[in-house]
Amino acid sequence: MSAMLRKWVLWLLGLYFVGGSGAALAALPIEHWTQPDGARVYLVRNDTLxxxxxxxxxxxxxRRDPAALAGLAAATAMMLGRGVGPHGGQPALDENALVEAWADLGAQWAATATLDRLSITLRTLTRPDLLERAVALAARQLAAPAFDAAVWARERDRxxxxxxxxxTQPDTLARRRYAQAVYRGHPYGVEATPDTWSAIDPAAMRAFYRRHARACxxxxxLVGAIGREQAEVIAxxxxxGWAAHGCEPxxxxxxxxxLExxxxxxxPFPGAAQAHILVGRPGIARRDPDYLPLLLANHIFGGGGFTSRLMREIREQRGLTYGVxxxxxxxxxxxxFTVALQTKPDQADLAVELVRESLRRFTVEGPTDEEIAAAKASLINGFALRLDSNRKVLDQVAAVAWSDLPLDELDTWTARLAAIDRETLLRAWRRVIDPERLVTVVVGGQP
Structure with a gap:
């Protein structure tokens, strides 16, 4: 077993045996630096593969979509993989040729847009010839996406x-009305529609991409079998190709x-076999200092699967739903912050009242010491499963990078969770959750 493999195995195994404040973990080796162009780089070297x-x-x-062009970020991300224009003396590649080029390399490339982020991912073998070609092809895509009008017209129709x-689905209506009520005009609650997609054209995508895809x-x-010098070159x-995009604030x-x-x-939703229920309110940002106490509290309340209070009180004791x-x-x-479930239409009112009452009781009384101990054990024992592959490590480290969290965020996670006491948990919950100010959406229940 190589030294690096031993280090990773010991680190992952160590996560399973954190029981108290004195537990020590081997550090997840994150290297971090800023490139001359302003890009912030995070590297975890893993030579096992x-x-x-x-x-x-x-x-x-x-969240950056203009109101009249809702869906622009998602459309831009989609079209990044639908062809490359001529660049650096190399000819254009249509979408089929681009797919074949990635297949020939045995590599994967994707782009997605979430509420906050435009994300591009690359997975490739590090054999020198394959790595060189994969990085070159990815760089071409980032520098000169085609944004072809005919391709966009087809994708827009889809x-x-x-x-x-x-x-035609009740859950679609429920999610839309819930987002509108919780976010009340904030970009998080805006939905793309046929009208906004029809207003998007390649010129709008090029402008959006140029404005938001900036090295600065x-x-x-990066997670894999490379060192810092090679990572700097790859970055x-x-x-x-983004150098020409500038860095306008x-x-x-x-x-x-x-929520006031x-x-x-x-x-109503005639014909719906189930009532779709969403109950909640605005919650927290990722950088909120109470994020970890609230994660623990929510695991007890409704995030812990069959061990959660909601599951016991609404499914096990009353049989109103398969899952909540x-x-x-x-x-x-x-x-x-959202509670979600489905139930029979004639049971919707009862289910809603049980959710509200569970929130009131949890907010007033808080969890028991036994519930806290069980939730900590569950979360701590499951933490290593978030880091048992290159891609999962990539997800976790990218989240640290995006939220500007400390580099030891993952190293100290289990110890910080274990140290949370009942008073801290309950204070955080009461600060964010007001059971008397909730958004409730029921689609498909009886009037």
Missing amino acids: PMLDVRIEVDGGS LIAAWREAQ DARIT TRLLA LPAVPEVAP RSQDVRL FSHFLAGRHAGA
Whole structure:
């Protein structure tokens, strides 16, 4: 067994045996530096596999969509993989040729847009000839996406058809009305529609890409069998095509406004076999200092599967649903805290009242010491599973990078979680969760 492999195995095994504040863990070896172009690079070297995973992220998620062009970030991400224009003396590649080029390399490339981020990922073997060609092809895609009008017209028609099909589903209506009520005009709650997709054209995508794909704003995470010197070269090559994009400051995005009063939305949906129920309110941002106490509290309340209070009280004791869960969506802004379930239409009112009463009781009384101990054990014992592959390590380190968290965030996670006491947990929960100010959406329940 190599020294590096032993280090990783010992580190992962150590996560399973954290029981108290004195537990020590081997550090996850994250190297971090800033490139001359301003890009922030995070490297985790792992020589156990001849593979490299790369993620590049910039502030180009849907929160940056102009209101009249909702869906622009997602469209831009989609079209990044639909062809490359001529660049650096090399000819254009249409979408089919691009797919074949990646298949010939045995490599993977993808781009997605979430609420906050435009993300580009690359996975390739580190055999020198394959790595060189994969980085070169990825750099071409980043530098000269085609944004072909005919391809976009086809993809837009597919998006619109899928949107119209989704309108026949009660959960689609429930999610839309819930987002509108929780976010109240904030970009997190804006939905793309056929009208906004129809207003998007290749010129809008090029402008969006040029404005948001900037090296100065980029976080690059690399996990695999390379060292720092090689990582610096790869990062420079990948972002070389963005040099012409400049670095004009982006306008601030407002925070999600506090919920001043409850809102109860009941919508019929003839023919729906189940009532779709969403209950919640604005929650927290990822950098909130109470993020970890709230993660622990939510595991007890509704995020811990069959061990959670909601599951016991609504499924096991009363049989109203197959599953019920709660979660915090924590981004750069306060994403929603949400309780979600489905039940028979004539049981919707009872289920809603049970959710509200469970929130009231948990907020007043808090969890028991036994619940806290069990939740800590579950989360700590499961933490190593978040880091048992290159791609999972990439996800975790990229999250650290995006939220500007300390480099030891993952190393200290289990010890910090173990140290949370009941008072800290309950204070954090009461600060964020007000059971008297909730958004409730029921679609498909009886009037």
